[in-house]
Amino acid sequence: MGEGLWRLTVADHFSSAHQLRHYQGKCECLHGHNFAVQVQVQGRRLHPELGIVMDFKELKALLKTVLAELDHCNLNEMAEFSRINPSSENIARHIYQRLQTMLPGPEVIMHSVSVAEGPNSVAIYMED
Numbered sequence: 456m457g458e459g460l461w462r463l464t465v466a467d468h469f470s471s472a473h474q475l476r477h478y479q480g481k482c483e484c485l486h487g488h489n490f491a492v493q494v495q496v497q498g499r500r501l502h503p504e505l506g507i508v509m510d511f512k513e514l515k516a517l518l519k520t521v522l523a524e525l526d527h528c529n530l531n532e533m534a535e536f537s538r539i540n541p542s543s544e545n546i547a548r549h550i551y552q553r554l555q556t557m558l559p560g561p562e563v564i565m566h567s568v569s570v571a572e573g574p575n576s577v578a579i580y581m582e583d
């Protein structure tokens with residue numbers, strides 16, 4: 456029988472402006488979204504007394520720190536998006552890679568980050 460694992464999900468949001476350079480259409484113009492973000496991490500071990508992979512509270516605080524760097528900005532003016540478009544795809548990868556450096560240890564690893572511009576448009580980033 457395979458080893459079990461747990462996957463935790465936390466969610467938050469941020470509001471920012473962006474434009475998609477080279478886009479043939481209205482999205483090339485500066486406009487804004489309330490981006491909804493979901494983060495999934497996973498682990499194979501539980502804290503022996505607490506029975507948790509990682510405190511949701513701690514994960515939410517990490518996500519809030521990363522999203523604060525994006526909130527109420529023109530994303531195109533950020534160094535991270537000076538050479539690549541701040542598309543939902545690239546924003547999801549950026550959040551994933553920032554959070555990856557902040558997780559508490561090797562027992563908890565990133566699974567995925569999803570970024571939604573709205574209820575019908577979601578980009579999910581994960582690594583093999």
Ligand SMILES: Nc1nc2c(c(=O)[nH]1)N=C([C@H](O)[C@H](O)COP(=O)(O)OP(=O)(O)OP(=O)(O)O)CN2
Nearest residue numbers: 473475482486488541542543544572573575576578
């Ligand atoms: N794969 C992606 N496609 C598009 C992205 C993106 O990040 N990844 N982004 C955009 C624009 O940001 C645009 O704001 C979204 O366009 P659209 O879905 O058309 O948004 P609307 O608010 O106009 O949605 P309606 O459902 O048509 O009202 C474009 N594509």
Ligand SMILES: [Zn+2]
Nearest residue numbers: 473482486488
């Ligand atoms: Zn947009």
